[in-house]
Amino acid sequence: MLTLIIVSVIALISSSEGTKVMYGFSSRVGRGSLARTIYNRVLEDENHRHDNHSYWYFVKRSSLPADLCDSFLQLDQDSETSDFLENCYEKSDWVFMQIYHSIAKSLLSWFMENTSINGWLGRGSMFVFSRQQFMQLMDIDVDWKGENLLDLGAGDGEVTKMMAPYFHQTYATETSKPMVRRLTDKGYGVLDVDSWDDGSLTFDLVACLNLLDRCDKPLSILHSIKKVLKPGGRVIVAAVLPFKPYVEFGPSDNMPTEEIMVMGRTFEEQSTSFVKDVFEPAGFELVKFSRVPYLCEGDLESSFYVLHDALFVLKLSEYG
Ligand SMILES: C[S@@+](CC[C@H](N)C(=O)[O-])C[C@H]1O[C@@H](n2cnc3c(N)ncnc32)[C@H](O)[C@@H]1O
Ligand SMILES: *[C@@H]1O[C@H](CO)[C@@H](O)[C@H](O)[C@H]1NC(C)=O
Ligand SMILES: *[C@@H]1O[C@H](CO)[C@@H](O)[C@H](O)[C@H]1NC(C)=O
Helix, strand or coil, X not given: CHHHHHHHHHHHHHCHHHHHHHHHHHHHHCCCHHHHHHXXXXXXXXXXXXXXXXXXXXXXXXXXXXXXXXXXXXXXXXHHHXXXXXXXXXXXXXXXXXXXXXXXXXXXXXXXXHHHHHHHHCCCCEXXXXXXXXXXXXXXXXXXXXXXXXXXXXXCCCCXXXXXXXXXXXXXXXXXXXXXXXXXXXXXXXXXXXCCCCCCCCEEEEEEECCXXXXXXXXXXXXXXXXXXXXXXXXXXXXXXXXXXXXXXCXXXXXXXXXXXXXXXXXXXXXXXXXXXXXXXXXEEEEEEEEEEEEEECCCCCCEEEEEEEEEEEEECCCC
């Protein structure tokens, strides 16, 4: 961390480019509007504190076919989710920390990609579901213990943490180097992105959370999952809807090599299309379906950011 500060300061002093980036930063929050930015954020936080955000979990069931409707699990903002949000509000209050992050971020962005920057700064932790919600999704109780968990595209492992206590061994894959380090630090076995499906390990659960829209070959990943699933094993998929693929480290147009066709516009239509047009043809059968907010720690302007996740628990289809 100290090295990072020194590097930032040196870069700031020695480079005229630095002034430009800094200028970009100061024109956004500077010139007396810093106080207003923070004031607005505090007001917003106050509103969120009094909101149980039931719309984050709402699905219009009349727009779903019978199988999705029957397997729908209604979740809500439980105490672990509220704790995550409270932590976001508190972190945002460390104003100087935030300013430091903003400066370091603009400096690092010359030579690193966004995911890597956040990996370095230890920021941008995500929240998908709580331990309590995971148990509901998996239909297990607190004493249940499986053998192996694999979390594909695990990021910094904060989401992995919610599932890991229920398994003897936890494995993960990641393409981003800084994230690999943070996963290793957390004690997870990091498998090679190209050979995790070679059959040397099989898993009771494979998690594929917010990865299908961010990886180059989502269909290959779905097929590989089938190869490494133990009999009776489960797959848990989270997909941000509306579905908008974007591959950060991929081809220059950031579009994936393999295309997933998701039909429809609404959350309900796209969730249905995921099941009918993607999972079922790939040989999976729906076990549970739910909707949760995909929360990310924020910055000066907003304590947190939210996207909308469709959650699917799948098993191998008997016919597939
Ligand atoms: C949006 S993040 C999701 C992180 C975490 N699973 C979550 O739900 O918050 C997607 C992650 O997948 C990683 N990734 C992209 N393509 C991958 C691949 N083919 N194999 C493994 N990880 C990949 C990216 O580096 C990124 O950290
Ligand atoms: C959330 O709050 C609304 C009123 O603002 C209430 O109708 C609803 O039942 C609450 N939901 C939960 C899950 O507590
Ligand atoms: C990185 O984040 C900045 C804003 O924080 C954004 O403008 C830029 O497009 C992002 N770059 C990539 C490659 O995602």
